[in-house]
Amino acid sequence: MPAAIPHESLTRAVRTAFGASTTIVAADALFGDASSRRYVRMRLTGGSAPATAVAMLMGVEQRFGPGGDEFGGGVRSEELPFVNVARWLAARGLTPPTIHYDSSHDAATTDSLLVLEDLGDTTLWAAASARPGEAGELFARAVDLLAALQTAGARGADPGCIAFGRRFDGALARWELEHFVEHGIETRHGRRLPEVERRGLLEELAPLVAPFEDGDRVLVHRDFMAWNIHVQGVRLRLIDFQDALLGPDAYDLAALLTDRTTATLIGPALEAELIDRFRRARAAAGLPVAGDVAGRYRACALHRALKVIGRFYFLEQVLGKPGYLAYLPSVYAVARRMLAALPGFAGTQARLAVHVPELAAGRP
Numbered sequence: 001m002p003a004a005i006p007h008e009s010l011t012r013a014v015r016t017a018f019g020a021s022t023t024i025v026a027a028d029a030l031f032g033d034a035s036s037r038r039y040v041r042m043r044l045t046g047g048s049a050p051a052t053a054v055a056m057l058m059g060v061e062q063r064f065g066p067g068g069d070e071f072g073g074g075v076r077s078e079e080l081p082f083v084n085v086a087r088w089l090a091a092r093g094l095t096p097p098t099i100h101y102d103s104s105h106d107a108a109t110t111d112s113l114l115v116l117e118d119l120g121d122t123t124l125w126a127a128a129s130a131r132p133g134e135a136g137e138l139f140a141r142a143v144d145l146l147a148a149l150q151t152a153g154a155r156g157a158d159p160g161c162i163a164f165g166r167r168f169d170g171a172l173a174r175w176e177l178e179h180f181v182e183h184g185i186e187t188r189h190g191r192r193l194p195e196v197e198r199r200g201l202l203e204e205l206a207p208l209v210a211p212f213e214d215g216d217r218v219l220v221h222r223d224f225m226a227w228n229i230h231v232q233g234v235r236l237r238l239i240d241f242q243d244a245l246l247g248p249d250a251y252d253l254a255a256l257l258t259d260r261t262t263a264t265l266i267g268p269a270l271e272a273e274l275i276d277r278f279r280r281a282r283a284a285a286g287l288p289v290a291g292d293v294a295g296r297y298r299a300c301a302l303h304r305a306l307k308v309i310g311r312f313y314f315l316e317q318v319l320g321k322p323g324y325l326a327y328l329p330s331v332y333a334v335a336r337r338m339l340a341a342l343p344g345f346a347g348t349q350a351r352l353a354v355h356v357p358e359l360a361a362g363r364p
Contacts, residue, residue: 009111017101019047058112082242088161092152125226135265147281153219168247173212180310185355204348208303217246224252225259254301302338332358
């Protein structure tokens with residue numbers, strides 16, 4: 001059963017943010033994400049309040065990762081990562097929602113919530129799905145935003161922003177592959193693999209770690225997908241950036257172009273065009289990408305797909321959060337396509353398919 005909306009806490013928050021005469025006319029729960037955060041859209045009147053605002057209600061985080069040290073830096077912050085990263089993004093015009101109220105700065109309350117600007121319901125995915133003829137243009141704008149994010153990160157590294165002290169490095173990349181084996185295979189089938197088979201699979205997947213260990217580090221959103229980018233007229237707005245860190249240049253590009261059912265909007269020709277657009281946008285900003293970015297893109301896309309497979313089994317079968325396995329057919333399709341596109345992975349694909357038949361070559 002969904003948790004009740006904390007109306008008294010919300011009332012305190014909006015009156016602190018917008019004035020004592022502010023009234024909540026209606027409060028409706030919104031679909032959340034895989035974390036324990038919850039979201040409520042509030043219709044407001046009175047004071048200096050906007051027509052609507054969104055409350056982010058903090059819960060006890062149950063990360064799928066190994067905790068605070070997962071980023072390779074053991075970074076600690078006295079404020080919420082969302083608030084910390086939002087400040088850095090906003091200072092550089094990178095379009096996070098405005099934070100109207102942060103309860104952690106209010107000594108008069110024990111509430112745990114943020115009041116945020118309401119960005120509406122039109123995600124990049126929703127806009128492109130409603131206007132498929134404009135999908136290329138919309139995703140091109142997202143690629144430009146990604147290039148701007150990486151450029152700002154290269155030119156404005158800030159020790160006060162926790163993203164610059166966290167790394168998506170080889171250790172975390174290997175851990176995510178282990179997460180896939182543990183849950184995408186072992187949890188799914190209800191038994192642990194023999195150690196020799198487990199070790200052999202991880203050794204065959206080890207080349208996917210290379211992008212996380214080699215090359216320059218850039219600022220990575222970590223979940224730069226069409227569901228986390230909102231469209232407001234000509235503006236694109238970012239959400240869900242609290243896990244930002246330093247990592248491979250192709251990771252966010254892979255997340256954008258290969259997430260869930262993105263393939264229904266982006267075919268191979270458009271995908272190649274958008275990869276090239278990313279390359280050209282970075283070069284135009286004076287930060288050309290080095291080496292084989294398309295190869296790194298494919299490796300990151302496969303790595304991410306395998307991680308997601310493991311995570312969705314973890315969420316549904318370990319944490320008991322229903323619905324995630326329904327997303328997997330499209331994720332398996334991404335993994336199959338990338339396995340076929342990466343040199344030297346034919347044997348790996350066959351070995352994976354023994355345990356994950358959906359990854360077999362030739363499956364529709």
